[in-house]
Each structure stands twice: as C-alpha cells, then as structure tokens.
Amino acid sequence: MGLLDKERATLDAFMPGLDEFLAGSGLEELESPNSKGITAFRSHGGPALLVPDELSGMGATALQAVRIQRAIGARSPSLAVATTMHHFSIASLVALSELPDGWEWMLLEGIATENLLVASGFAEGRRDGGILHPTMQGTSTDAGVRVTGVKRPCSLARSMNLLTASVRVPRLNGEGTQLAVAVIPAESEGITVTPFWNSFALAGAESDQVSLTDVLVPPQLLVRMELSEDECLDDIQTAGFVWFELLMMGCYLGAASALVERVIANDRAPESDRLRLVVELEGAMAAVENIARQVPDGQRKRSLLADSLIVRYAVQDAIARVVPHAIELAGGLNFIGSSDTAYLAAAVNGLGFHPPSRAKMARPLLDYLAGDELEIV
Ligand SMILES: Cc1cc2nc3c(=O)[nH]c(=O)nc-3n(C[C@H](O)[C@H](O)[C@H](O)COP(=O)(O)OP(=O)(O)OC[C@H]3O[C@@H](n4cnc5c(N)ncnc54)[C@H](O)[C@@H]3O)c2cc1C
The missing domain is CATH 2.40.110.10 (Butyryl-CoA Dehydrogenase, subunit A, domain 2)
Structure with a gap:
C-alpha cells in the first residue's frame, strides 16, 4: 500500500487517466504559467466533480473531494489550488440550490453538461x-x-x-x-x-x-446575502468556507506528500525518521477527513467551520514540521539534482496565505470559544 494509493484510486475513479497524464508531465511543465494542467482537468470532466448526480454531475462527496485534491496536489500544486477555486464556487452553488426557492440547479446542470470552469x-x-x-x-x-x-x-x-x-x-x-x-x-x-x-x-x-x-x-x-442583525455569517457562507478550507488543506497536504513520497523509499534515511514523516502527514490528513465526513449533515454549522479552521492551522503547522525534515532526509544530491524539491518547499507555504489568515482569526476564534458567534475577518 503506497502513501497516496487511496487518494490516487479515488482520482482515477472520477477522472480516469488524469493522474497518469499529470505524472507524465512533471512539475516543471505543470507549474509554469503555460501549464496544460487546467486543460487536462477539463478534458477529464473535472468541472462536474461536485455537481450532484441528478444534475448530470459526478456527485463526489467532501471526503472523496479532499482525497482527489491531495492526489492532484502531489502532482501539481497549482492545478490543485486552481481547481479548488472552481470546486468552492460549485459547493456554494449546491448549498444555494438546496434552499426552498433555489434556482442555482439550472446553472449547475449547465456547468456539468457544458464542462464549464468557474x-x-x-x-x-x-x-x-x-x-x-x-x-x-x-x-x-x-x-x-x-x-x-x-x-x-x-x-x-x-x-x-x-x-x-x-x-x-x-x-x-x-x-x-x-x-x-x-x-x-x-x-x-x-x-x-x-x-x-x-x-x-x-x-x-x-x-x-x-x-x-x-x-x-x-x-x-x-x-x-441576507444576514439578520445578530448573524456574522449566513449558512451558505459557512458551508462555502468549510469546503474551501477542506479542499485547500487537501491540496497542500498533497504537495507535502510529494516530498515525503520521495523520501520514504530512501533506504539511507533512518527508518524511524521516515516513519515520523508519514505519521505527521497521515495524522493531519485524518483530521481533515474527520471534518470532511461531517460535511453531509453539518456543513452549515458554525461549530464545524470553527473545527475546520482549527484543523487548517494545525495542518499548516504539520506541513511546516514535515517539509524541512523531508528535505534534509532526502539529502543534498536530491536537492541539487532537480528543482522539484526546492519548488515544493516553496509552494507548500501557500496554505498560510489563503483566507482567513491565522493571525486575523485569533481573536474571533478565542471569542467563539468564550461563547460568542463565530465571525470571519
Ligand atoms: C495560490 C493562491 C491563489 C489564490 N487565488 C485566489 C482566487 O482565485 N480568488 C480569491 O479571491 N483569492 C485568491 N487568493 C488570495 C488570497 O485568498 C488572499 O486573499 C490574499 O493572499 C490576501 O493577501 P495577504 O495575505 O497579503 O492579506 P492581508 O490580509 O493583508 O494579510 C497580510 C498579513 O497581515 C496579517 N494581518 C492582516 N490583518 C490582520 C489583523 N487584523 N490582525 C492580525 N493580523 C493581520 C495577516 O495575518 C497576514 O499575515 C489566492 C492566494 C494564493 C496564495
């Protein structure tokens, strides 16, 4: 069982052949401004991933989606981030379409059948x-x-x-x-x-x-957005943020996993150190999956959003511990031999730049833990 077997099997089930294409293209091509990654995502039907089955989509669950973003992030962090922005829009439209007078289902059906990127x-x-x-x-x-x-x-x-x-x-x-x-x-x-x-x-x-x-x-x-006087966030914004945090965590855990994958097969690195990298990464992914499993019933709950933010900052910390350790274990010749290691080491920092930032959310999360409404700033 390989480190990302489960994630790649999920990606293959929904977009057969995409992982193979990405693996064959390599990081240098996929991370360039002229990358063919987005075109490939579209030609493999990716835009329909989160559109419900009954609207001609693939109806992937949040759990399947975070696994897919991790698999894609391990091949191309850029493609994972870009497609997260699409999936975030779709997840928000799905939440809107479920409201009593929701009309967004028409848009969703059009997006799925015409393979549109949002x-x-x-x-x-x-x-x-x-x-x-x-x-x-x-x-x-x-x-x-x-x-x-x-x-x-x-x-x-x-x-x-x-x-x-x-x-x-x-x-x-x-x-x-x-x-x-x-x-x-x-x-x-x-x-x-x-x-x-x-x-x-x-x-x-x-x-x-x-x-x-x-x-x-x-x-x-x-x-x-119709917010009442005492509301900081509405249900749709809450669901949108939960999906956004989940999918972004999947992307960047994928990028960090790409580095760890290169190290765990390296017999020269001490076994206990190699296993420690896996333990850190899989612990972080288990926390992400725990949130994802609660999405079907809980995506509108402020408590799930608060939990997903706490997990997101914990994932940032796990990545910050794993990546330098993995690079050191991979060794200098690996670092010198290709730009992939240095590239991934830079790209993983992106998670800290996505909203809402940890420093901004410190007060609102502490206030929430003291009993206030959750606010996103
Ligand atoms: C790869 C990538 C792709 C992106 N794609 C999109 C996209 O498609 N669509 C989109 O809308 N956005 C996108 N973004 C933008 C992103 O979502 C952020 O909005 C943007 O990075 C904010 O910039 P900033 O961190 O400099 O902002 P700032 O909010 O100015 O933060 C700068 C720093 O100051 C600190 N800070 C600021 N205010 C406070 C405060 N009140 N208290 C404490 N600390 C504070 C922050 O914590 C942070 O450390 C993308 C970002 C990345 C990295």
Missing part, C-alpha cells in the same frame, strides 16, 4: 482587505446591477467560463447596501484579464487580475 473572485489585492468586505461596487439600473472593480489574484483567470465575484450592491428597498455574489460569464462586455502573479511558485494556477468595468449582471445572476 473562477472565484473574492480577494482584491489590498492589504488588510477582509475577504467578506469587497470594495467592488454595483450600481442599480433597470436591466440589473452594473459592476466595476478588480479581483486579484483570481485563479483560473485565463481559463474561466464563469466568474463568481463578491460585490457590494444597493439593497432592493433602497436602504443602504448589502453583500452579494455575482455570477458573470467570462466573455461579458467589460471584463479584461491582465498579469498579476509575479512569483514562480504556483504560477500554473493562472492567479491573475480580472478587471470589471460596468459589467451588467442581470437580477437572476445576483445572489444577495
């Missing part, structure tokens, strides 16, 4: 910007809301068919504004994509800038 634009590239506090504004017109602003970094920027973007819009009753998510076709008038990502690390995720200038969003493609 980018997710929440960040705006501002220091101290809150992920739930977009500065992108919409103005009301007779035909819908017109949206102007920038989203960056936005993974899948050059391959997306649809963009989901957070935006502040005037309330329907004219009193103030509210948070909403707009679903926008990529070819809409007023959308442009320009370079933003200047690092070699994770460059295959196409995390560039998407600019919107007076883009028209018809009312049926605008989802308004």
Whole structure:
C-alpha cells in the first residue's frame, strides 16, 4: 500500500487517466504559467466533480473531494489550488440550490453538461482587505446591477467560463447596501484579464487580475446575502468556507506528500525518521477527513467551520514540521539534482496565505470559544 494509493484510486475513479497524464508531465511543465494542467482537468470532466448526480454531475462527496485534491496536489500544486477555486464556487452553488426557492440547479446542470470552469473572485489585492468586505461596487439600473472593480489574484483567470465575484450592491428597498455574489460569464462586455502573479511558485494556477468595468449582471445572476442583525455569517457562507478550507488543506497536504513520497523509499534515511514523516502527514490528513465526513449533515454549522479552521492551522503547522525534515532526509544530491524539491518547499507555504489568515482569526476564534458567534475577518 503506497502513501497516496487511496487518494490516487479515488482520482482515477472520477477522472480516469488524469493522474497518469499529470505524472507524465512533471512539475516543471505543470507549474509554469503555460501549464496544460487546467486543460487536462477539463478534458477529464473535472468541472462536474461536485455537481450532484441528478444534475448530470459526478456527485463526489467532501471526503472523496479532499482525497482527489491531495492526489492532484502531489502532482501539481497549482492545478490543485486552481481547481479548488472552481470546486468552492460549485459547493456554494449546491448549498444555494438546496434552499426552498433555489434556482442555482439550472446553472449547475449547465456547468456539468457544458464542462464549464468557474473562477472565484473574492480577494482584491489590498492589504488588510477582509475577504467578506469587497470594495467592488454595483450600481442599480433597470436591466440589473452594473459592476466595476478588480479581483486579484483570481485563479483560473485565463481559463474561466464563469466568474463568481463578491460585490457590494444597493439593497432592493433602497436602504443602504448589502453583500452579494455575482455570477458573470467570462466573455461579458467589460471584463479584461491582465498579469498579476509575479512569483514562480504556483504560477500554473493562472492567479491573475480580472478587471470589471460596468459589467451588467442581470437580477437572476445576483445572489444577495441576507444576514439578520445578530448573524456574522449566513449558512451558505459557512458551508462555502468549510469546503474551501477542506479542499485547500487537501491540496497542500498533497504537495507535502510529494516530498515525503520521495523520501520514504530512501533506504539511507533512518527508518524511524521516515516513519515520523508519514505519521505527521497521515495524522493531519485524518483530521481533515474527520471534518470532511461531517460535511453531509453539518456543513452549515458554525461549530464545524470553527473545527475546520482549527484543523487548517494545525495542518499548516504539520506541513511546516514535515517539509524541512523531508528535505534534509532526502539529502543534498536530491536537492541539487532537480528543482522539484526546492519548488515544493516553496509552494507548500501557500496554505498560510489563503483566507482567513491565522493571525486575523485569533481573536474571533478565542471569542467563539468564550461563547460568542463565530465571525470571519
Ligand atoms: C495560490 C493562491 C491563489 C489564490 N487565488 C485566489 C482566487 O482565485 N480568488 C480569491 O479571491 N483569492 C485568491 N487568493 C488570495 C488570497 O485568498 C488572499 O486573499 C490574499 O493572499 C490576501 O493577501 P495577504 O495575505 O497579503 O492579506 P492581508 O490580509 O493583508 O494579510 C497580510 C498579513 O497581515 C496579517 N494581518 C492582516 N490583518 C490582520 C489583523 N487584523 N490582525 C492580525 N493580523 C493581520 C495577516 O495575518 C497576514 O499575515 C489566492 C492566494 C494564493 C496564495
């Protein structure tokens, strides 16, 4: 039984041949800005992974999805991160479609049958910007809301068919504004994509800038967040964050596993040290799987979101312990012989940059543990 056999078997069951393609392409190709990874994901039917069976999708569970993201992350961290942004959009649309008057099932069916990729634009590239506090504004017109602003970094920027973007819009009753998510076709008038990502690390995720200038969003493609006075998060945001944290943890545990895989077969490294790497990684993955198993019944619960954030920061710490140890055990000749080791060592740090950051969440999590509502900042 190999370290990632279970994960690769799950990937093969849903997207047969993708792992073989990725393994044959190699990290250098897959992590470059011109990577063929996203095209391959699409040609293997990946966009439909989380769309329910009855809407022509593959209906993967959260447990299957985190295993798949780990398998992909071990071959291409960029592809895992980019596709997480797609899956996060889909998981949120599925949660919305389950509401009594949900119409999103039509969109989901279209995404599955036409194999469409959905980018997710929440960040705006501002220091101290809150992920739930977009500065992108919409103005009301007779035909819908017109949206102007920038989203960056936005993974899948050059391959997306649809963009989901957070935006502040005037309330329907004219009193103030509210948070909403707009679903926008990529070819809409007023959308442009320009370079933003200047690092070699994770460059295959196409995390560039998407600019919107007076883009028209018809009312049926605008989802308004209705929060009551005493709510910090609604059920859909809660479910979305749970999925996001889970899938991202899978990606970066996959990247760390790629390093450990290279070391555990190395007879020159002490057995107890090699086993320690496996124990750390599998312990972290077991914690992720524990959250994933609770998703079907618990994804709207603030308590599951709090647990997933705590696990996410623990996973960051596990990766930070495992990776330098694995590199040392692999040895200098391994480090010198190819850039793969140095690349993976850089890429795994990305987990700390995804929202919400540990430092920002310290107060809200401590307040939550003292009995307050959970808040995401
Ligand atoms: C590979 C990759 C792909 C991405 N793709 C997407 C995407 O497709 N769509 C998308 O929306 N976003 C995406 N992002 C963006 C990401 O989600 C973040 O929004 C972005 O990295 C935030 O930048 P920052 O960490 O500099 O932000 P900041 O929030 O400014 O944080 C900078 C540092 O300051 C600390 N800090 C800030 N405020 C506080 C505070 N109040 N208290 C304590 N500490 C604080 C933080 O903890 C952090 O250490 C991606 C990021 C990466 C790494």
